[in-house]
Amino acid sequence: MRGRAPAGRRRAAGGRHPVGALVPRPGRPAPRGGRRGLVGHAVAVRGDGEQARLRAAAACLCLRRAPAARLRARGDHARERRSGAAIGCLRGRRDGCGHAGRRPGHRGRRAAARGGPVNPPVVVTIAGTDSGGAAGIAADLATFAALGVHGACVVTAVTAQDTTGVHAVHPVPYDVVVAQLDAVLDDLDPVAVKTGMLGTPEVVRLVAERCAGRLLVVDPVMVATSGAVLASEAVVAAYREHLLPVATVATPNEEEHASLGRPDGPGVIVTRGGDVPTTNDHGTGCTYSAALAAHLAHGASLTTAADRAAAYVTQQLVAGKDWTLGRGRGPVAHVHTTPHRGEIA
Numbered sequence: 001m002r003g004r005a006p007a008g009r010r011r012a013a014g015g016r017h018p019v020g021a022l023v024p025r026p027g028r029p030a031p032r033g034g035r036r037g038l039v040g041h042a043v044a045v046r047g048d049g050e051q052a053r054l055r056a057a058a059a060c061l062c063l064r065r066a067p068a069a070r071l072r073a074r075g076d077h078a079r080e081r082r083s084g085a086a087i088g089c090l091r092g093r094r095d096g097c098g099h100a101g102r103r104p105g106h107r108g109r110r111a112a113a114r115g116g117p118v119n120p121p122v123v124v125t126i127a128g129t130d131s132g133g134a135a136g137i138a139a140d141l142a143t144f145a146a147l148g149v150h151g152a153c154v155v156t157a158v159t160a161q162d163t164t165g166v167h168a169v170h171p172v173p174y175d176v177v178v179a180q181l182d183a184v185l186d187d188l189d190p191v192a193v194k195t196g197m198l199g200t201p202e203v204v205r206l207v208a209e210r211c212a213g214r215l216l217v218v219d220p221v222m223v224a225t226s227g228a229v230l231a232s233e234a235v236v237a238a239y240r241e242h243l244l245p246v247a248t249v250a251t252p253n254e255e256e257h258a259s260l261g262r263p264d265g266p267g268v269i270v271t272r273g274g275d276v277p278t279t280n281d282h283g284t285g286c287t288y289s290a291a292l293a294a295h296l297a298h299g300a301s302l303t304t305a306a307d308r309a310a311a312y313v314t315q316q317l318v319a320g321k322d323w324t325l326g327r328g329r330g331p332v333a334h335v336h337t338t339p340h341r342g343e344i345a
């Protein structure tokens with residue numbers, strides 16, 4: 001649960017190279033050719049009450065890539081699947097489409113042909129760190145791991161933060177954010193992108209430019225639980241102008257929704273608390289949007305992904321409700337009931 005600060009405040013809101021240098025990677029393979037296009041139509045979703053009510057028209061957001069595109073254009077999903085070409089479709093099996101996830105690369109296809117393991121979907125979070133391990137990158141990567149996707153990360157800001165509040169924010173230099181994003185997009189080719197605290201309008205624009213056309217979950221983080229402002233007016237304006245128009249789905253809470261001018265176009269889920277009685281809820285918004293991105297990456301429809309994300313947050317809030325970590329608003333649980341304890345199976 002992000003803070004409920006007054007509306008006005010909410011809106012303000014190798015080797016011989018030196019440490020931190022950007023080191024060119026010799027012999028790096030050229031990026032895979034062709035940019036993916038997202039075809040299909042986004043889904044009209046809007047929150048209107050206790051939990052966002054989803055008005056989702058089923059959408060087929062297949063990621064087009066020849067030669068699969070020809071099959072897909074004919075709507076021949078079964079043949080496409082047999083050809084090993086199915087990738088990132090937002091209509092899950094339940095919706096009759098049957099796409100399960102991204103197209104595996106050649107190593108994945110060979111492994112699959114042998115009956116071996118296939119690659120997990122890759123999801124990248126572009127967000128800030130929380131030194132307390134509750135929100136931001138920590139929440140996102142923990143949630144991705146729990147939900148069976150490989151998580152990559154682009155760090156936009158470092159925060160000194162704990163259960164009592166945000167004590168300092170240090171934006172990561174723009175060129176370092178660009179370098180992280182280039183590395184992940186070029187090499188790992190994530191099927192989905194999730195954004196959290198972006199920090200500056202320049203980074204908001206960068207993400208809009210570089211990530212349009214992928215499954216894009218935008219959590220427009222503006223204020224922390226503690227009331228600390230994490231986005232300026234200029235960042236909010238950049239969300240409206242650049243990022244929301246290219247998002248697959250945005251997950252503002254009610255205050256953020258108001259700050260953004262109450263967008264009600266395709267793909268808006270307004271989040272709002274829930275029934276679990278707990279004060280250990282620092283990081284719920286990040287966890288919810290990360291879970292949503294993970295389920296979309298697995299090929300769930302938006303409706304299904306939203307339901308599963310809410311169920312995941314509920315489960316983790318229940319798991320941590322009696323914790324007494326820290327002196328303030330405790331973290332949503334990012335641990336699980338069957339942790340690996342070091343035994344060899």
Ligand SMILES: Nc1ncnc2c1ncn2[C@@H]1O[C@H](COP(=O)(O)OP(=O)(O)O)[C@@H](O)[C@H]1O
Pocket residue numbers: 001002003051052252253270271272273274275276277278281283284285286288309310313314317
């Ligand atoms: N106390 C709670 N019990 C059950 N689910 C919750 C609770 N708090 C949050 N959630 C779930 O997490 C989502 C995001 O929570 P919210 O408080 O809106 O996030 P934010 O931190 O962005 O304000 C909610 O829509 C809901 O699904």
Ligand SMILES: Cc1ncc(COP(=O)(O)OP(=O)(O)O)c(N)n1
Pocket residue numbers: 001002003127128129130135136137159161196197221223224225226281282283284285286287
């Ligand atoms: C680095 C960082 N990013 C995001 C938040 C906000 O987290 P969220 O889960 O959306 O809301 P709260 O947990 O703060 O209620 C943050 N605090 N830090």
